[in-house]
């Protein structure tokens with residue numbers, strides 16, 4: 001399944017809305033490869049629990065995409 005993943009810029013960054021980025025800048029930058037890589041475990045944990053984003057959970061397919069990205073070595 002990781003074969004259809006090309007990387008952060010193409011597949012992952014566009015999942016984060018401007019409001020997500022703005023709300024989370026206090027902790028990290030969701031539009032930064034380095035920040036999202038560093039905090040990937042905490043991000044995935046929140047996405048799975050469904051308490052982030054604060055205004056409603058992601059659809060399972062979107063969480064699965066983020067999960068595959070972390071499992072495939074976080075390609076840039």
Ligand code: HEM
Pocket residue numbers: 016019020023024027039042043046047052053054055
């Ligand atoms: C996909 C989008 C988002 C992701 C992946 C995300 C992820 C996270 C993570 C990992 C934390 C823990 C940070 C830490 O402990 O240092 C956190 C905290 C927080 N986020 Fe988000 N966030 C997202 C969107 C939002 C939005 C839209 C809001 C709306 C205001 C928000 C508000 C907060 C607040 C207030 C906290 C601190 C309180 C807490 O730990 O629950 N986030 N978020």
